[in-house]
Amino acid sequence: MIVHILAGGPLDHHPDFSQYEDEQVVWAATDRGVYYLLKRGIVPAAAFGDYDSVTEEELEWMQWQKHDLHIMPKEKDETDLELALRWALEQRPNSIRIFGATGGRLDHAFANVQMLVRGMDQGIPITIIDHKNEISIQTPGIYIIESNELFPYISFLPMTEIVTGIALSGFKYPLENETIRWGSTLCVSNELVEEKGTFSFQSGILMVVRSRD
Template sequence: MEESNVIIHILAGGPAEAIPDLQAYKQRDVIWAAADRGVFRLLKQGIVPEAAFGDYDSVTEEELNWMKEQTSELHIVPKEKDQTDLELALNWAIKERPKLIRIFGATGGRLDHALANIQMLIKGLNSNIDIHLIDYKNKISLKNPGIYEVQQEQDFPYLSFLPVTDIVTGINLNGFKYPLINKTLHWGSTLCVSNELNEEKGTFSFETGILMVVRSTD
């Protein structure tokens, strides 16, 4: 199968103050989607989503009518359902088989929603698609065992590695201010919180478990 070059961006309905500047993420080969109030915010920025999911209980009737005028891609779903609006949008995105999915507007509000949205990153591991959850201070992803190269990023200089499974074994950090060799990380440990790259590039690797990688600003 030919590798996809498509990137899908999804804007959820979280607080506006936690959303980064979306104009910085406008690029070629990007498909935009949105969930609930994220649809309204995306349209207000002049970006028409190719898919939009929600019960739209966070917008007024006037705003909903305006949204209907702007796009024919509104999927209106029942308020009582087994999946959140964002999960519906993410499932649609995964079926499109992109090389990368970025999710915005998924943190900064209710903690239960934020935690559920972070947990949904597991769908990327299950489908072999890179998924990043990004807000104005953080970029979060999950990794299966392997060797990964990371580069310095001015916007996200700090890196933390958190266990998702009970135990993550064989962790190595090379090119970091605080290097590690063959360490084991247990659930609840803060050993790998707030590290930095010493060089332009570095690598991290681990042998078993699932690792959450969090890149953060100051």
């Protein structure tokens, strides 16, 4: 099972969802993301939010479509997306994809990216996806990465202060046993030159960003 979460980010930042359709997908949504999802004819299994980003008429229509909207108070210690992500992790899926988490306020976007670490302890990969990027994080190890013409550029950024032992093979700019720190751009905007490449590192947490212009 794969859990998809649609947050309330701008509609023009949504990807082509047909690329991520799967019969095993279970949907959740937050705030205006619930409205977007219901408009696509999909009733989410779980919905969270204070719904301050929808009009009274839209909220009434949403409640007609789905009665259990889990209306949360505006003053709370967790964002709507964090509540949805907690629910998603409790389902023990094979992976989680988050849409609508970028393109709006930067504080929300940065917090959403940091939440990717929430799946590490449970071994559940989480990916944030928008119309130009796929963002994930990895722990030390060796990984195979395949060419994807939709997202040809690949960047590696440190999530921890230091990431050591980075090696890239099959890339336009290969590396061997490099160390990157916060603020380094050494591993920004690389490309595969083969159908498959490998990346590995020895310590730290690495963010992997696949992008297109």
